[in-house]
Amino acid sequence: MTEDDDHWRQLFDTYRLQVIQAGFGAWDEAAFAEGWPEEPQEVEARFERYAWNFVKMLICLEAGTVDGLVRSLGDRVRTRDGSPVTAVNVLAEDGTLEPLGSDFEHEGLIDAFAALNRMLFSPGEPEPQEAVGV
Amino acid sequence: MPRILATRAQQATIIRTFGRMFGSPSTAALGRMKHVDRVYELHCLISLLDGLKRKRPAVHFVLAGGSGVALRASGGAIDRTSHAYIEVQDGSGRAIAELWSNVEFWALSHVKGRHPNPRGWPRGAAHELDLVLLTPGVSGRPEPADILIGVEAKHRPYGKGLLKELLGVRREMTYVGLPQQNPWVWWGAPSGLPARPPSGMIAWCPYPSILDYDQAADFYGILMDQLPL
Numbered sequence: 515m516t517e518d519d520d521h522w523r524q525l526f527d528t529y530r531l532q533v534i535q536a537g538f539g540a541w542d543e544a545a546f547a548e549g550w551p552e553e554p555q556e557v558e559a560r561f562e563r564y565a566w567n568f569v570k571m572l573i574c575l576e577a578g579t580v581d582g583l584v585r586s587l588g589d590r591v592r593t594r595d596g597s598p599v600t601a602v603n604v605l606a607e608d609g610t611l612e613p614l615g616s617d618f619e620h621e622g623l624i625d626a627f628a629a630l631n632r633m634l635f636s637p638g639e640p641e642p643q644e645a646v647g648v
Numbered sequence: 649m650p651r652i653l654a655t656r657a658q659q660a661t662i663i664r665t666f667g668r669m670f671g672s673p674s675t676a677a678l679g680r681m682k683h684v685d686r687v688y689e690l691h692c693l694i695s696l697l698d699g700l701k702r703k704r705p706a707v708h709f710v711l712a713g714g715s716g717v718a719l720r721a722s723g724g725a726i727d728r729t730s731h732a733y734i735e736v737q738d739g740s741g742r743a744i745a746e747l748w749s750n751v752e753f754w755a756l757s758h759v760k761g762r763h764p765n766p767r768g769w770p771r772g773a774a775h776e777l778d779l780v781l782l783t784p785g786v787s788g789r790p791e792p793a794d795i796l797i798g799v800e801a802k803h804r805p806y807g808k809g810l811l812k813e814l815l816g817v818r819r820e821m822t823y824v825g826l827p828q829q830n831p832w833v834w835w836g837a838p839s840g841l842p843a844r845p846p847s848g849m850i851a852w853c854p855y856p857s858i859l860d861y862d863q864a865a866d867f868y869g870i871l872m873d874q875l876p877l
Contacts, residue, residue, distance in 0.1 A: 521656055524660070525659055525660065525663060528660070528663045528664065529663055532663065532666060541684065541804075544804040544805075545804060545805060567805070567855075570854075570877075571684060571803070574684060574687050574688065574803070574877050575683060575684055575687060579687070579877070580687055580690075583687065583690045583691055583694065584690075586694050587690065587693070587694055587697075587717060590694065590697045590698070590701070590709055591697070591709040591710070591711055591717065591734055592708070592709070592710055592711065593710070593711050593715075594710060594711070594712070599711050599716065599717055600716070601715060601716025601717070602690055602716055602717045602718075602719065603716045603717070603718050603719070604683060604686050604718075604719055604720075604721050605718040605719065605720045605721060605731065605749075606721050606722075607721060607722045607724075609730065611716075611718065614683060614686055614687065614690065614719065626666070630662065630663070630666050633659075633662050634659055634662070634663075
């Protein structure tokens with residue numbers, strides 16, 4: 515492993531820890547279980563893909579995304595009385611129903627991780643020479 | 649290599665600071681994952697409805713058995729007394745198919761073999777489909793002949809493990825055979841699906857890696873495609 519890989523590996527591991535501590539350990543596990551053999555081999559490229567895929571997944575859970583999907587479903591599916599379907603529920607194993615997406619309180623998580631990603635990966639000036647090897 | 653704004657030292661500090669701000673685990677946070685797959689299933693359900701409508705423009709979709717569409721968190725048998733589903737009606741309002749979420753079907757090996765399991769419930773006897781279009785009126789676990797289209801919705805990077813799972817489920821849905829027509833299927837050769845019974849199968853995934861694994865799709869009558877959210 516090169517010095518560059520080692521640096522990115524440490525950052526990647528720390529980032530993954532934040533993902534897991536935020537409650538998304540299952541996503542992290544799934545991302546590693548299926549995706550890595552085909553991912554780019556460079557650690558920083560894998561890290562960048564992981565980080566942005568994570569934000570995409572958070573956006574998938576966002577209330578606005580779910581609301582938009584429910585509206586799209588209502589455009590296609592009607593109730594018996596002819597009105598659009600307005601509710602999509604998750605049916606738990608014990609028979610309880612909860613509205614889709616209601617368990618996701620992101621509390622700024624999307625903006626925070628997106629900002630973090632931009633700080634880490636945004637196109638910008640090349641890294642200053644004196645920082646190499648820190 | 650991506651160009652970066654921060655120096656290496658700054659990067660490490662940024663992540664550590666971020667961890668102090670957001671990194672405290674909470675009980676509520678542990679449950680955040682459970683709806684992710686259901687959100688993607690809803691996206692796939694909409695795409696499935698659009699595909700069916702393109703194939704058969706006269707059909708209508710009507711909610712039945714409840715006041716809202718229900719996406720099941722875990723698979724099982726159809727319970728018509730408590731589970732909502734989508735009825736597919738023809739132009740005259742007659743039910744011609746039904747759409748259910750997370751239903752287990754009896755495997756071909758179970759239906760054709762009927763070998764009693766001395767150890768009790770045969771766990772390999774039934775397999776789950778995330779979405780399934782069935783002939784109307786099925787209760788319990790459908791048999792392969794009841795399946796019109798099965799959908800696997802995978803909201804994760806596609807890999808060899810998911811491909812093996814897909815092909816295994818497909819093997820228990822239908823035999824490979826001479827092409828037969830399925831009036832609901834909008835993909836594949838004009839001569840029909842190489843499947844007996846001629847059920848269709850779809851695998852959708854938001855990641856492009858699914859396209860690296862679609863070599864076997866035509867052979868088994870499967871539509872494998874990237875469906876971004």
